Amino acid sequence: MVKLFMLFLGRNNAAIMSTIRHDWTLDEISAIYNSPVLELMYRAATVHREYHATGEVQVCTLLSIKTGGCPEDCAYCPQAARYNTDVQVHKLLDTKVVLDAAQKAKNAGATRFCMGAAWREVRDNRDFDKVLDMVRGVSGIGMEVCCTLGMLNDDQAAKLKDAGLYAYNHNLDTSEEFYDDIISTRTYNDRLKTINSISNANISVCSGGIIGMGETDADRIGMLYTLSNLAIHPESVPVNALVPVEGTPLADQPRVSVWEMVRMIATARILMPKAMVRLSAGREMMTTEDQALCFMAGANSIFSGDTLLTTPNPDFKKDMDMFKVLGLTPREAYKNEGGCSHDHKHNGELVDQLIG
Numbered sequence: 001m002v003k004l005f006m007l008f009l010g011r012n013n014a015a016i017m018s019t020i021r022h023d024w025t026l027d028e029i030s031a032i033y034n035s036p037v038l039e040l041m042y043r044a045a046t047v048h049r050e051y052h053a054t055g056e057v058q059v060c061t062l063l064s065i066k067t068g069g070c071p072e073d074c075a076y077c078p079q080a081a082r083y084n085t086d087v088q089v090h091k092l093l094d095t096k097v098v099l100d101a102a103q104k105a106k107n108a109g110a111t112r113f114c115m116g117a118a119w120r121e122v123r124d125n126r127d128f129d130k131v132l133d134m135v136r137g138v139s140g141i142g143m144e145v146c147c148t149l150g151m152l153n154d155d156q157a158a159k160l161k162d163a164g165l166y167a168y169n170h171n172l173d174t175s176e177e178f179y180d181d182i183i184s185t186r187t188y189n190d191r192l193k194t195i196n197s198i199s200n201a202n203i204s205v206c207s208g209g210i211i212g213m214g215e216t217d218a219d220r221i222g223m224l225y226t227l228s229n230l231a232i233h234p235e236s237v238p239v240n241a242l243v244p245v246e247g248t249p250l251a252d253q254p255r256v257s258v259w260e261m262v263r264m265i266a267t268a269r270i271l272m273p274k275a276m277v278r279l280s281a282g283r284e285m286m287t288t289e290d291q292a293l294c295f296m297a298g299a300n301s302i303f304s305g306d307t308l309l310t311t312p313n314p315d316f317k318k319d320m321d322m323f324k325v326l327g328l329t330p331r332e333a334y335k336n337e338g339g340c341s342h343d344h345k346h347n348g349e350l351v352d353q354l355i356g
């Protein structure tokens, strides 16, 4: 009898589960985004519970493997060579340094390791071969490995996939309309082409944006419109609050309020129910209470560790203390594949080979 009831409940739940849509209109998104904030959070929290284990938050760690000296003009970025910032420029790190950092992050509880390079685009050179080694190594220790290296083509994406890349981060950053106010050295269409190459190679797409750059609500809605109408929704959607950095054109932008982050996160959660919605840059300035609102609104991923790429971020200890207070638990690696498929013994040998 109980079994029968469960079966009925299961079927019933399946029937009311919100469907995954790729045909959202701007008006629909605007109505969601502008709804009373507590209603918005309630709706997002409901969708969140349909698709994800609540209380589970993915812990990712970033490492800047090549810092500064970038030829691009992204107005928010401290790594653009043309702005006078305090960033400590360095060339591509040694593979051993990167693998040690990944192991340290894993020991601290991170399950995804994201390597960022201040490149405009990937080039077919020795540095790219080195990055492929890093990807093999990090994947070898059983972490979900992600890269953000700028634009790439189909062939480079296939090589990264072969090396074991799990996800590639390439943000839209903002709406198509506002984009030219922020970046002039490559186009919105270039971004979409890179996202397409990632998808074609069967690599998970990580794509989101930044709020607090002077954009309007319509621009935020426009960015979510583009992301949520992609043929395949991004596997993860980072929502960054601008970290204003001295020397960049956006250094004097006012900080975004927590309610703006909540609106973005909740709307992303409702539009893209299966995505990991990442509460990304900007946590350093947020209280535990602020972040709790973001988790209530459907965020289920964070970057942890004392630095993002170049700017400060809460360290692992601080985040684990927050998890304890909020009753959150870290999500395991490769959960969508039903657990880690790696042969750790074999991969241990691989890592030894890579770091000599």
Ligand code: SAM
Binding pocket: 076, 077, 078, 079, 116, 117, 118, 119, 120, 148, 149, 150, 151, 169, 170, 171, 173, 209, 210, 240, 241, 242, 243, 244, 245, 281, 309
């Ligand atoms: N160079 C590559 C690229 O642009 O694709 C990869 C690294 S880039 C730093 C990765 C992302 O970090 C950017 O697309 C942007 O969304 C985010 N980002 C950079 N500076 C930021 C800042 N000051 N505040 C918030 N997010 C930032």
Ligand code: DTB
Binding pocket: 062, 078, 114, 116, 148, 169, 171, 208, 209, 238, 239, 240, 243, 280, 281, 307, 308, 309, 310, 311, 312
């Ligand atoms: C993303 O959306 N945010 C991260 C990651 N993807 C690469 C980067 C945030 C960078 C914040 C500024 C910095 O630390 O340099």
Ligand code: SF4
Binding pocket: 070, 071, 072, 073, 074, 077, 078, 079, 080, 117, 118, 119, 120, 150
């Ligand atoms: Fe270069 Fe990326 Fe920074 Fe733009 S965001 S300046 S491409 S490192």
